[in-house]
Amino acid sequence: MISRQQLIDQIKQKKSFLCVGLDTDIEKIPDFLKAYPDPVFEFNKRIIDATHDLCVSYKPNAAFYESRGVNGLQSLIATWKYLPKNCLNIIDAKRGDIGNTSDKYARAFFDESASGMSFDAITITPYMGSDSVTPYLAYDGKWVILLALTSSTGSKDFQYLTTDQGFLYEAVIKKANTWANADRIMYVVGATKSTEFTNIRKYAPDNFLLVPGVGAQGGNLEEVCRYGMNADCGLIVNASRSIIYASSGEDFADAARAEAQNIQQQMQIELEKAEII
Amino acid sequence: MISRQQLIDQIKQKKSFLCVGLDTDIEKIPDFLKAYPDPVFEFNKRIIDATHDLCVSYKPNAAFYESRGVNGLQSLIATWKYLPKNCLNIIDAKRGDIGNTSDKYARAFFDESASGMSFDAITITPYMGSDSVTPYLAYDGKWVILLALTSSTGSKDFQYLTTDQGFLYEAVIKKANTWANADRIMYVVGATKSTEFTNIRKYAPDNFLLVPGVGAQGGNLEEVCRYGMNADCGLIVNASRSIIYASSGEDFADAARAEAQNIQQQMQIELEKAEII
Numbered sequence: 001m002i003s004r005q006q007l008i009d010q011i012k013q014k015k016s017f018l019c020v021g022l023d024t025d026i027e028k029i030p031d032f033l034k035a036y037p038d039p040v041f042e043f044n045k046r047i048i049d050a051t052h053d054l055c056v057s058y059k060p061n062a063a064f065y066e067s068r069g070v071n072g073l074q075s076l077i078a079t080w081k082y083l084p085k086n087c088l089n090i091i092d093a094k095r096g097d098i099g100n101t102s103d104k105y106a107r108a109f110f111d112e113s114a115s116g117m118s119f120d121a122i123t124i125t126p127y128m129g130s131d132s133v134t135p136y137l138a139y140d141g142k143w144v145i146l147l148a149l150t151s152s153t154g155s156k157d158f159q160y161l162t163t164d165q166g167f168l169y170e171a172v173i174k175k176a177n178t179w180a181n182a183d184r185i186m187y188v189v190g191a192t193k194s195t196e197f198t199n200i201r202k203y204a205p206d207n208f209l210l211v212p213g214v215g216a217q218g219g220n221l222e223e224v225c226r227y228g229m230n231a232d233c234g235l236i237v238n239a240s241r242s243i244i245y246a247s248s249g250e251d252f253a254d255a256a257r258a259e260a261q262n263i264q265q266q267m268q269i270e271l272e273k274a275e276i277i
Numbered sequence: 278m279i280s281r282q283q284l285i286d287q288i289k290q291k292k293s294f295l296c297v298g299l300d301t302d303i304e305k306i307p308d309f310l311k312a313y314p315d316p317v318f319e320f321n322k323r324i325i326d327a328t329h330d331l332c333v334s335y336k337p338n339a340a341f342y343e344s345r346g347v348n349g350l351q352s353l354i355a356t357w358k359y360l361p362k363n364c365l366n367i368i369d370a371k372r373g374d375i376g377n378t379s380d381k382y383a384r385a386f387f388d389e390s391a392s393g394m395s396f397d398a399i400t401i402t403p404y405m406g407s408d409s410v411t412p413y414l415a416y417d418g419k420w421v422i423l424l425a426l427t428s429s430t431g432s433k434d435f436q437y438l439t440t441d442q443g444f445l446y447e448a449v450i451k452k453a454n455t456w457a458n459a460d461r462i463m464y465v466v467g468a469t470k471s472t473e474f475t476n477i478r479k480y481a482p483d484n485f486l487l488v489p490g491v492g493a494q495g496g497n498l499e500e501v502c503r504y505g506m507n508a509d510c511g512l513i514v515n516a517s518r519s520i521i522y523a524s525s526g527e528d529f530a531d532a533a534r535a536e537a538q539n540i541q542q543q544m545q546i547e548l549e550k551a552e553i554i
Binding site: 023025061063064066067068069070072073074077094095096097098099100101102104105107108111114115116117126127128129130131132133147150151152153154155156157158159161162163164165168171172175 | 302345388434440
């Protein structure tokens with residue numbers, strides 16, 4: 001559990017608003033790890049050991065674990081247990097369903113006694129509306145991170161549709177603001193569209209924004225900060241592949257640390273520029 | 278694997294277009310089943326044994342299994358293995374993510390060698406656009422069932438937004454029709470809004486529609502058929518709680534059969550009215 005203020009404190013202390021995305025693909029990890037009983041967990045453990053002082057958040061992508069069935073779920077549970085509990089630990093699951101089903105997903109990811117895991121936050125897709133979101137908010141102190149504007153090619157198909165309430169992604173933010181305040185809800189905003197941040201900040205001035213796409217998906221950190229940062233920082237910027245696969249050799253953890261440090265140093269410059277630290 | 282024609286043949290043979298939703302909640306199944314090593318699988322097995330000649334489809338809801346961690350996933354895998362392979366076996370997972378992540382979810386639900394399961398179809402949420410859908414279509418003969426119009430209270434939040442391409446749910450269908458034809462894509466259409474079927478059939482005349490909400494969510498079968506049926510039937514109507522929890526006692530499977538038969542008989546009347554059988 002990590003509150004908005006605790007997150008802000010972590011950002012100031014670590015001079016970083018980096019989230020390390022654990023999109024761990026068993027086919028991409030170094031061969032020598034395959035000698036371990038749970039190679040994916042062993043990989044994640046070493047990535048976490050190498051980066052935890054440089055980031056404020058970790059984000060396993062559920063699909064990468066689910067694709068391996070029971071073994072994958074065991075890797076995910078082991079990874080959750082190992083995550084530093086002063087970080088914002090996000091499950092990137094992009095769930096979204098009716099109320100009684102959302103209750104069950106909340107249990108899957110927020111209730112350790114039911115599933116073995118209790119993440120601090122979950123990514124949610126908004127198509128089904130309020131039912132998709134409110135059951136998670138029943139868990140004291142947990143966060144919903146709602147998709148608003150994503151950075152993939154398909155994002156253009158619907159998110160930019162002009163509705164009677166602005167672009168669809170604007171309508172999503174405006175409506176979701178009526179469900180929870182900035183202490184409980186964040187938005188996913190794709191980093192390849194930095195000028196859109198100005199627009200999003202009109203509707204979500206205080207919310208933290210989770211920004212995927214710096215690194216492999218090609219976002220620009222300086223531009224994201226120029227348009228998206230608020231007085232509390234208000235940004236968590238994710239990098240996955242560029243960090244965790246920085247090297248494919250035995251030095252992968254050192255290479256991940258070097259890349260995380262590189263990003264942290266750029267973030268420190270941005271935090272200083274904005275006089276947040 | 279079940280093709281459009283095979284599905285139509287099943288419907289004619291069984292005189293039914295019923296899907297049994299396996300939203301199996303360990304807290305709601307009869308106590309005596311708790312003596313079995315996998316009570317949820319034991320429950321599902323008996324439901325399947327009692328209903329397989331009356332329905333053409335089964336649809337486990339992933340959340341109900343995920344909420345129980347590794348045990349739940351094992352119940353889901355055992356259930357998939359037991360499902361009759363001449364039925365359309367749908368995993369109700371409502372996933373939706375960028376391409377490389379959709380690849381992994383496809384593996385989780387379509388690739389037995391990776392995850393232990395290979396469903397025929399998966400429900401998908403459209404917010405992230407084409408990336409959310411096309412990776413599943415790379416699996417020969419597998420189906421995507423895309424959310425269009427749902428029946429929960431939250432459906433009004435976004436699905437009815439007026440866009441420059443009609444209601445959002447209309448824009449979704451129009452765009453998705455450019456990704457795949459009626460042999461590979463179905464739409465979820467909520468049964469509480471039967472008059473909307475006429476509208477949806479304008480854009481999706483040939484597609485099968487998966488209709489949740491007959492039963493516990495309160496849809497009306499006759500009205501759904503009047504507005505939604507096409508020359509091939511074109512409907513799969515789901516019932517979950519009304520069937521699987523028809524009795525909470527030791528006679529639960531018999532009660533489930535009686536309720537499934539009740540729905541099947543109504544379906545037969547509709548199929549005869551439409552001269553499909």
